[in-house]
Amino acid sequence: MKIGIVGLGLMGASFAKALKRYTSHTVLGLDRDPAVRESALHDGAVDEVHEDPAFLSQCAVTFLCLFPVQTVAFVKENLSHFQKGSIVADICGIKGYVVNALSQMELPFIYLPSHPMAGREVCGYHGSLESLFVGASYICTPVDAPQYAVDTLESLVRSIGFTDFVVTTPADHDRIIAFTSQLPHVISNAYVKSPSCSKHNGFSAGSYKDLSRVAKLNEEMWSDLFLLNRESLLSELDTLLQNLAQYRDALAREDRDALRDLLREGRIIKEECDQ
Amino acid sequence: MKIGIVGLGLMGASFAKALKRYTSHTVLGLDRDPAVRESALHDGAVDEVHEDPAFLSQCAVTFLCLFPVQTVAFVKENLSHFQKGSIVADICGIKGYVVNALSQMELPFIYLPSHPMAGREVCGYHGSLESLFVGASYICTPVDAPQYAVDTLESLVRSIGFTDFVVTTPADHDRIIAFTSQLPHVISNAYVKSPSCSKHNGFSAGSYKDLSRVAKLNEEMWSDLFLLNRESLLSELDTLLQNLAQYRDALAREDRDALRDLLREGRIIKEECDQ
Numbered sequence: 001m002k003i004g005i006v007g008l009g010l011m012g013a014s015f016a017k018a019l020k021r022y023t024s025h026t027v028l029g030l031d032r033d034p035a036v037r038e039s040a041l042h043d044g045a046v047d048e049v050h051e052d053p054a055f056l057s058q059c060a061v062t063f064l065c066l067f068p069v070q071t072v073a074f075v076k077e078n079l080s081h082f083q084k085g086s087i088v089a090d091i092c093g094i095k096g097y098v099v100n101a102l103s104q105m106e107l108p109f110i111y112l113p114s115h116p117m118a119g120r121e122v123c124g125y126h127g128s129l130e131s132l133f134v135g136a137s138y139i140c141t142p143v144d145a146p147q148y149a150v151d152t153l154e155s156l157v158r159s160i161g162f163t164d165f166v167v168t169t170p171a172d173h174d175r176i177i178a179f180t181s182q183l184p185h186v187i188s189n190a191y192v193k194s195p196s197c198s199k200h201n202g203f204s205a206g207s208y209k210d211l212s213r214v215a216k217l218n219e220e221m222w223s224d225l226f227l228l229n230r231e232s233l234l235s236e237l238d239t240l241l242q243n244l245a246q247y248r249d250a251l252a253r254e255d256r257d258a259l260r261d262l263l264r265e266g267r268i269i270k271e272e273c274d275q
Numbered sequence: 276m277k278i279g280i281v282g283l284g285l286m287g288a289s290f291a292k293a294l295k296r297y298t299s300h301t302v303l304g305l306d307r308d309p310a311v312r313e314s315a316l317h318d319g320a321v322d323e324v325h326e327d328p329a330f331l332s333q334c335a336v337t338f339l340c341l342f343p344v345q346t347v348a349f350v351k352e353n354l355s356h357f358q359k360g361s362i363v364a365d366i367c368g369i370k371g372y373v374v375n376a377l378s379q380m381e382l383p384f385i386y387l388p389s390h391p392m393a394g395r396e397v398c399g400y401h402g403s404l405e406s407l408f409v410g411a412s413y414i415c416t417p418v419d420a421p422q423y424a425v426d427t428l429e430s431l432v433r434s435i436g437f438t439d440f441v442v443t444t445p446a447d448h449d450r451i452i453a454f455t456s457q458l459p460h461v462i463s464n465a466y467v468k469s470p471s472c473s474k475h476n477g478f479s480a481g482s483y484k485d486l487s488r489v490a491k492l493n494e495e496m497w498s499d500l501f502l503l504n505r506e507s508l509l510s511e512l513d514t515l516l517q518n519l520a521q522y523r524d525a526l527a528r529e530d531r532d533a534l535r536d537l538l539r540e541g542r543i544i545k546e547e548c549d550q
Contacts, residue, residue, distance in 0.1 A: 117477070117478065117479060117480040118480050119480050136480060137477040137478070137479075137480075139477065139478065164477045166477035166478070172474075173478075175471060176471050176474050176475065176478045177478055178471070179469050179471035179472065179475070179483075180471070180475050180478040180479040180482060180483040181478070181479055181480070181482050181483070183466070183469075184466075184482035184483065184485070184486040185482065186519070186522050187462060187466070187486065187519070188486075188541075188545075189522075189537070189538055189541030189542065189545075190515060190518040190519045190521075190522060190541065191458070191459075191462070191515060192541055192544045192545045192548060193514070193518045193540070193541060193544060194454050194458075194511055194514050194515070195514075196450060196451050196453070196454035196455070196511070197454065197544060197548045198547070198548050199447075199451050200451070200454070200455050200548060202392070202412040202414065202439045202441040203392065203412070203414065203441070203448075203451045203452055203455040203456070204392060204412075204455040204456060205392040205393050205394050205411060205412075205456070206488075207455060207456050207459035207460065207463075207489055208454075208455040208456070208459065210459070210485040210486070210488055210489075211459040211462065211463075211485070211486065212545055212548075212549075213481075213485055214482055214485075215541050215542060215544070215545035216542055216545045216546060217538060217541075217542055219535045219536075219538035219539040219542055220535060222538055223531050223534040223535040223538055224531075226526055226534060227526070227529060227531055227534070230526055230529065233526060234523065234526055234527060236469055236471070237519065237522070237523045237526070238523070239468070239469050239470075240465060240466060240469070240519070241516065241519060241520070241523065243465040243468045244461070244462070244465045244512065244515070244516060244519075245516070246465075247461050247464075247465060247512070248509065248512045248513070248516065251501055251502070251505055251508060251509055251512070252509060254502060254505065256498050256499075256502055259498040259501060259502070260494045260495060260498040261494075262464070263464055263492060263494035263497055263498060264494040265468070266463075266464030266465065266467055266468060266490050266492075267464065267490060267491050267492055267494055269467045269468060269472060269490070270463075270464075270467045270487055270490035270491045271491060272473070273467060273472045273473050273475060273487075274487075
């Protein structure tokens with residue numbers, strides 16, 4: 001079948017390359033940047049590139065690989081172009097905002113809100129990889145989409161490397177993602193602001209590397225994602241600040257028992273959560 | 276030559292196994308637990324095991340693989356047993372406390388305070404690995420030890436897999452380690468205390484795993500290490516809390532520009548620190 005990819009950045013071009021590599025589907029790409037269109041065609045990441053979204057009427061499945069605000073704007077402006085009854089998935093890191101915005105429109109397609117759990121610390125077409133999704137988890141929040149559409153999407157994304165397909169609600173997605181993904185990005189970005197950071201070389205067995213990895217982020221995208229999930233992230237940040245203050249206070253008053261109990265509690269939670 | 280290993284836990288037994296695997300030195304181990312002594316001998320991790328520290332008089336190099344307070348107590352009680360002029364290295368994660376305590380004693384040996392940057396989320400003899408130090412960094416704070424002793428130690432630890440040998444002062448070590456190692460353990464342990472933690476499966480591309488990895492720690496050892504480096508760790512914690520509060524406040528007042536600027540600042544620091 002024909003699969004449309006809207007936006008050939010890190011994620012979109014990785015979808016295109018993976019589909020070309022692992023499936024026999026025809027991949028049609030759209031990007032506003034002529035240089036990206038040329039690279040994608042030259043690299044064989046797509047079968048065709050387009051500037052005009054009219055080609056979407058040919059696509060049985062379309063992946064919208066844009067930032068949240070752009071995703072909503074693109075759908076609104078191009079409603080008439082999508083194939084009637086086709087499957088359209090977005091890839092936005094927050095779901096409540098996008099799902100709410102699209103639910104205000106009369107959609108000609110079956111919308112499958114999605115969040116592929118994959119990324120890199122580089123962005124844009126030139127960061128894309130055909131192997132980006134190998135072993136990754138694909139989250140889908142179908143709301144009331146028909147099961148056959150969910151099944152079609154699941155089978156398609158499994159064919160390009162995803163090994164988990166998690167179905168949940170937009171609200172649960174946004175709450176959990178605030179903890180598993182957004183909070184680590186804030187912590188990591190704040191962590192490296194210590195004056196000791198520049199001296200880290202040779203002084204870590206991996207803790208520094210793990211903790212600072214996602215400090216290198218796309219600040220435009222993440223500030224939008226954070227604001228669009230403001231309440232959940234604020235709640236996670238407040239929980240963390242309160243917890244950290246407990247360790248800080250036990251340390252300040254040299255209370256070894258309290259410190260050890262706090263650490264034991266965390267160790268046990270970690271062991272239980274990973275079972 | 277004969278090398279003594281005092282304490283056959285995770286670190287000591289890994290030293291023993293690595294020395295047996297990668298060198299032709301004779302390895303003599305001491306442990307108070309008969310079951311550990313038996314396992315070590317049975318596994319060929321050591322050439323001899325001892326309960327009585329008198330054998331240390333045969334050792335040209337000794338690694339003290341004990342927790343900080345035990346290290347100081349062991350040296351104090353066994354001063355007469357060490358070979359005169361031999362090299363003795365400890366492995367404690369904080370250096371100021373141990374160096375200060377040992378400087379009060381009349382040491383018959385050349386003391387090379389050390390901190391091998393390697394570990395695992397399991398402890399004890401049964402967690403030990405001959406490959407634990409491959410690619411790792413060995414920190415040494417020799418104070419006024421003679422250079423030939425430092426060179427001997429460097430060459431020995433490089434032969435068992437260490438690829439970096441960092442020489443610094445106890446004070447600098449303790450300040451930097453508070454940031455690169457201690458702070459990540461506190462953050463990680465506090466992070467998993469969110470009510471969302473139990474639902475993390477399938478909701479992360481690696482951020483959760485990286486951030487929560489060291490939450491599984493030995494709370495007895497780490498509470499001692501934190502308290503013995505209290506001022507440096509408190510200062511790192513306060514810096515982090517202040518920085519995190521800035522993101523929190525920008526998010527709370529929906530100030531996108533401030534949030535983006537905070538994130539950009541962190542991204543640039545991370546890029547610069549890893550150059």
